[in-house]
Amino acid sequence: MSTTKSLPLRAVFKVWRELGLPDDFEDSIISRNSHIFKLVDAYEPNTHILTLTDEMRDKSFVACVENWRVMECCRENCAVDRTEIRYSFKHSYPPGMRLVRDFKAKVKEWQRLPYVGPYEEMGEKKRSKAGIMGLEKRAVAIVHEFLSLTVERMVEVEKISHFRKSFAIDLNIRDLFLDHPGMFYLSTKGKRHTVFLREGYERGCLIDPNPVYNARRKLLDLVVLGRHAMLINNESRSVENCQTQKPCLQDEGRDESI
Numbered sequence: 019m020s021t022t023k024s025l026p027l028r029a030v031f032k033v034w035r036e037l038g039l040p041d042d043f044e045d046s047i048i049s050r051n052s053h054i055f056k057l058v059d060a061y062e063p064n065t066h067i068l069t070l071t072d073e074m075r076d077k078s079f080v081a082c083v084e085n086w087r088v089m090e091c092c093r094e095n096c097a098v099d100r101t102e103i104r105y106s107f108k109h110s111y112p113p114g115m116r117l118v119r120d121f122k123a124k125v126k127e128w129q130r131l132p133y134v135g136p137y138e139e140m141g142e143k144k145r146s147k148a149g150i151m152g153l154e155k156r157a158v159a160i161v162h163e164f165l166s167l168t169v170e171r172m173v174e175v176e177k178i179s180h181f182r183k184s185f186a187i188d189l190n191i192r193d194l195f196l197d198h199p200g201m202f203y204l205s206t207k208g209k210r211h212t213v214f215l216r217e218g219y220e221r222g223c224l225i226d227p228n229p230v231y232n233a234r235r236k237l238l239d240l241v242v243l244g245r246h247a248m249l250i251n252n253e254s255r256s257v258e259n260c261q262t263q264k265p266c267l268q269d270e271g272r273d274e275s276i
Contacts, residue, residue, distance in 0.1 A: 019136045019160050020184040024069035026060065029180040036177070038169045038230040079137040081159065082166035083107055086217075102130050105155075107162065108217045109200030125200065128155065136160045140186060157187045157194055162201065162215065169230050171218030175204070175211040 027044070030037075040046050048055045054074050057066045087103050106129040111117065131148075133155035134140050143153060164178060165171050179191050187194075195202040195213050203214040218225060227235075 019163060020181075021140060021186045022069075022184070023075050024058075024067050025181070025184050027057065027066040027068045029184070030068060032177045032180050033168075033173060036168045036170070036173050038228070081136055081163050083159070083162060105130060105132055107158070107201055110216050111200050112203075115199070131155050133159060136163045154189060154194075157185075157189050158198060158201070160185050160187065161191070161194060161213075165202075165213070165215040165218070169228060169234075170224060171215040172212055175213055178213070 030039075030043075034041065034043055048057065048068065052071075054071060056069055056071055058069060060067045086108055087106065090103055090106075091100055109125065128151075131151055133152050136156070136159050140156065143149065161178065164181070165173060175192055175195070181187075182191060192204070192211065195204045201216055203216050203219075205212045205214065224231065
């Protein structure tokens with residue numbers, strides 16, 4: 019998705035966990051797949067650039083949204099007009115959110131708007147109204163694809179901001195999420211702002227968890243179970259200690275009263 023088919027390695031380090039990479043991915047993934055990746059020196063000191071090999075640069079990639087478009091076209095009760103599906107994205111809104119007529123009209127117009135896909139070569143930037151809208155939709159498509167590649171369909175806004183320059187996104191990332199509530203949910207709990215891909219969740223649960231997510235959940239369950247067992251064990255020991263110490267305390271009390 020990068021315009022130069024390369025990324026600063028330090029930016030990848032920011033999201034290695036979100037992408038499901040091992041903590042030693044520089045050695046276990048990059049170094050062992052030299053036919054796909056290569057590291058080159060950057061212009062800045064103490065940094066490296068992760069880039070695709072010449073062979074991989076010529077490969078074509080398909081965005082995740084294309085799978086949804088194919089499925090929608092094949093459905094009998096398709097919610098989106100088949101003539102508009104080519105540039106459409108899945109939208110879903112939280113219960114209770116009232117959609118006014120003007121907003122619906124703008125979304126419908128936006129769905130029809132052509133744009134350059136995240137893996138396609140971006141031509142010259144046009145400063146016309148249509149050109150700016152196309153750039154904005156391309157930015158949405160890039161962020162949508164990025165979130166689709168993460169383990170939990172979520173990432174901190176601060177982390178994804180490190181890719182703005184590489185992805186040629188000139189817009190404010192946070193505003194991008196707020197302008198498209200049907201695609202993204204922005205959580206502002208605590209000091210960290212996190213963006214979720216709405217279509218990846220249903221009633222707060224991940225719809226299609228991948229093997230990495232399942233493995234992490236099992237590990238977390240084991241940790242919680244271990245702590246729970248430790249807590250019960252400690253409570254049992256405390257009760258036993260109290261029971262064994264109680265007669266002594268009573269005897270001491272009797273001695274003092276005499």
